[in-house]
Amino acid sequence: MTLESDLSRIGISLPSNLLDKFDDIINKRGYSSRSEGIRDAIRTYITYYQWMSDVKGDREGVITMVYDHDQRNLLTAITDIQHEHHDVIKASLHSHITHDRCLEVILVHGDGADLKNLAERLMALKGVESVKLTTIKIEK
Ligand code: NI
Numbered sequence: 001m002t003l004e005s006d007l008s009r010i011g012i013s014l015p016s017n018l019l020d021k022f023d024d025i026i027n028k029r030g031y032s033s034r035s036e037g038i039r040d041a042i043r044t045y046i047t048y049y050q051w052m053s054d055v056k057g058d059r060e061g062v063i064t065m066v067y068d069h070d071q072r073n074l075l076t077a078i079t080d081i082q083h084e085h086h087d088v089i090k091a092s093l094h095s096h097i098t099h100d101r102c103l104e105v106i107l108v109h110g111d112g113a114d115l116k117n118l119a120e121r122l123m124a125l126k127g128v129e130s131v132k133l134t135t136i137k138i139e140k
Helices: 016-029 034-053 074-084 112-123
Strands: 058-068 089-096 101-111 128-137
Touching: 016 034, 034 112, 058 074, 058 112, 074 112, 101 112, 112 128
Parallel strands: none
Antiparallel strands: 058 101, 058 128, 089 101
16 A cells, blocks of 8 residues: 555646547546556556566567658658668558558567667657557577
């Protein structure tokens, strides 16, 4: 049980459509409050980051990303990053989900650290909604 004195209070700014989507999910999942939902989301984020940190050695995998097609210079930035990592990218598949959203699936093979680095660079771009890296270890 967490003591009330151990709680830190933070203020965050969010785009209203992001908050609407979040509220919709926490309502569906039955969270008692928005704070509880945000605590859970932060725990999931930390777990995902730690799981990503374990991606080591020779790996085969996919990077799945969703992004905003209308974000200025984003397509060029994504292409530049992929060219810089051409040694680990085997193929990519692009699907135009709606008028302004794109889904891209990138098939990768290489050292886990390099795959993670590629995923993190894509994740950091403005206009990128989500990036997920899934890998399997290559058994020798
Ligand atoms: Ni597209």
